[in-house]
Amino acid sequence: MSFLRVDDLYKIFGPRPESVLERARAGQRRSDIQADTGHVVAVSGVTFAVEAGEFFVIMGLSGSGKSTIIRMINRLVEPTSGRISLDDVEITALDKPELRRLRQQRISMVFQHFALFPHRTVGENVAYGLAVQGVEEAERTRRTREALELVGLDGWADSYPDELSGGMKQRVGLARGLATEADVLLMDEPFSALDPLIRREMQDLLLRLQRELHRTIVFITHDLNEAMRLGDRIAMLKDGQIVQIGTGPEILRNPANEYVSSFVADVDRSRVLTAGEAMRRPRRTFSPTDSPQEVLDWLADQEFNGAYVLDEHGRILGVARDDRLAQGIARGDRDISDLLIDDYAGVTRDTPLAELAGYAALNSVPIAVVDDRGVLEGVVPRARLLAALSAKEVRVDA
Ligand SMILES: Nc1ncnc2c1ncn2[C@@H]1O[C@H](COP(=O)(O)OP(=O)(O)OP(=O)(O)O)[C@@H](O)[C@H]1O
Ligand SMILES: [Mg+2]
CATH class of the missing domain: 3.10.580.10 (CBS-domain)
Structure with a gap:
């Protein structure tokens, strides 16, 4: 049984989402539904399963529904229909207090524009999630120090965010995600705002960390090269629907349709294909x-x-x-x-x-x-x- 499972997930934005669910299920085009009803079918019939310790990447263009999917996993966005479960917990059935516990203990999220508290030190920013979890101070200090060390920011604990470069801030975001020791890391385009060199460094860092930590990661990107570099498997998303799931080489070798092929054409195959x-x-x-x-x-x-x-x-x-x-x-x-x-x-x-x-x-x-x-x-x-x-x-x- 997979660790994180997403089954037939839908998210429809608009005043009466249920009213268009049948049309979405029947496979009507997103643009038609929107023109007729004013509802946006952001996510449509998405199903996937992620193994424990797997690095799973969701790749798609802007507006394809990536953020909506990842936010439904911890229910920052409520699904219109479908089921999500983690291990033996059905996330879609949790009540508010249970959900809070899940977010505090099992799932952490790293965003593209990671919001650091400007008036708190780097260390306090990282420790914040732990304080919320009710972790006591000595333990908090230890885990914060470890997490900062992991991301190469030891020595910066007492600095303030405005003393850090963009790449360093993103490392703090990563450290915060890691410090909570959550099983699942949800990462919504965490590196997209970084310039290419720093971005590559961060990818390497994340891969290195993942080799040691074996977290279960759902990572979002609109860059197929990044997806291929990082992902054990990749889900290709188009207009709210998954068009293909596979390993990088599988997708390169066998793109499911024209849409996927058009992305594959831009991939640096020498970095994906192996000996x-x-x-x-x-x-x-x-x-x-x-x-x-x-x-x-x-x-x-x-x-x-x-x-x-x-x-x-x-x-x-x-x-x-x-x-x-x-x-x-x-x-x-x-x-x-x-x-x-x-x-x-x-x-x-x-x-x-x-x-x-x-x-x-x-x-x-x-x-x-x-x-x-x-x-x-x-x-x-x-x-x-x-x-x-x-x-x-x-x-x-x-
Ligand atoms: N709160 C909302 N209300 C109405 N429509 C929304 C809302 N959130 C997202 N949408 C729409 O749902 C669709 C999917 O949006 P989403 O943010 O999930 O895409 P994305 O793949 O993350 O895009 P990006 O790469 O730009 O971040 C888009 O058409 C978007 O306009
Ligand atoms: Mg997004």
């Missing part, structure tokens, strides 16, 4: 007991310059390269065990293709994709890498 997706099985590998003549003959036949040599567990021992093999034959070596060299690059499956470009230099063998024990899982030939990076359509399955 694991571009790799293929090596044509052949050798063992250290093979003879230099046999290996060299095979290389000559294939028009290759080198081959991987593996131990009995499939781990890479080294590379047998043509020139060394020839030397070995000349001096009468029986096997290739003394001829192996380290002339190769090894990466793990999840390495983005962008990072492979630097390795693809001029080794005699393709890039090796290895697991954490050094077992060869596949190879990425240079031409294949370049093809994957340059393709209009992403075809790494060939």
